Amino acid sequence: xxxxxxxxxxxxxxxxxxxxxxxxxxxxxxxxxxxxxxxxxxxxxxxxxxxxxxxxxxxxxxxxxxxxxxxxxxxxxxxxxxxxxxxxxxxxxxxxxxxxxxxxxxxxxxxxxxxxxxxxxxxxxxxxxxxxxxxxxxxxxxxxxxxxxxxxxxxxxxxxxxxx
Numbered sequence: 647x648x649x650x651x652x653x654x655x656x657x658x659x660x661x662x663x664x665x666x667x668x669x670x671x672x673x674x675x676x677x678x679x680x681x682x683x684x685x686x687x688x689x690x691x692x693x694x695x696x697x698x699x700x701x702x703x704x705x706x707x708x709x710x711x712x713x714x715x716x717x718x719x720x721x722x723x724x725x726x727x728x729x730x731x732x733x734x735x736x737x738x739x740x741x742x743x744x745x746x747x748x749x750x751x752x753x754x755x756x757x758x759x760x761x762x763x764x765x766x767x768x769x770x771x772x773x774x775x776x777x778x779x780x781x782x783x784x785x786x787x788x789x790x791x792x793x794x795x796x797x798x799x800x801x802x803x804x805x806x807x808x809x810x
Contacts (some may be wrong), residue, residue, distance in 0.1 A: 693765075693790055693798040696735040697722030706740060708733055713754040715769065715788050717801035725767065725788055727756035727805065732767060734790070743767055753784055754807025764793050772802065782808040 699722060703709040712728035726733045732743040743760035750758040752771055760767040772785035783806050790799040 687794055690792070690794075690796055691798065693736055693792075695724040695790070695799060696737075697724060698726060698733065698735050698740075702735065702740060706733070713752075713756045713805045713807040715786060715803055715805050717788075717803040720803070723806075724801070725769075727752075727754075727760070727769065729755040729757070732757075732760040734767070752786075752805070754782060754805065756805060756807070765798065766791050769805070771805075782806070 697720065698708065698714075700709075703726075708726045712726060712732075714723035715725040715727060716723045724734060728745065730745050732745060734741050734743065741762055743762045743766070745757040746759040746761055747757070752758055752769060756769065758769050758771075760769075768789045768791070770787045770789075772787055774785060783804060785802070786805045787800065787802050789797050792798040
């Protein structure tokens with residue numbers, strides 16, 4: 647008899663534990679999912695693009711394409727922006743970015759956004775502020791975003807669409 651009451655008591659306890667509020671259970675599940683998503687993001691790694699040299703320009707046929715973005719204080723460009731594609735030297739690779747044809751067209755046939763395999767670039771034309779910007783030479787800000795939509799590189803500089 648004592649064994650039956652022990653089993654019955656355990657069944658009542660298990661049944662009571664299973665009758666949680668479904669709203670509360672859903673909220674707990676959502677918190678667990680959010681925690682797993684936060685934990686699964688790779689750590690932030692800033693990107694410092696390498697300058698694109700004249701040798702790179704000649705080797706990869708970039709010397710006749712669109713505009714060159716050069717960050718303030720630098721002499722060599724870090725991004726080549728064309729009507730259909732753009733290029734940036736990240737790490738040991740010259741990475742190709744496809745121009746988003748739905749993005750705004752900037753002077754010199756550049757686009758305001760380029761998409762890569764795991765990141766993308768946004769270019770914003772800055773106000774000229776008396777610097778004499780033209781359709782071939784204008785101030786800009788370049789931002790490289792990582793896969794988690796974080797800004798991995800940002801620089802102000804100039805877009806030069808003239809070829810010497």
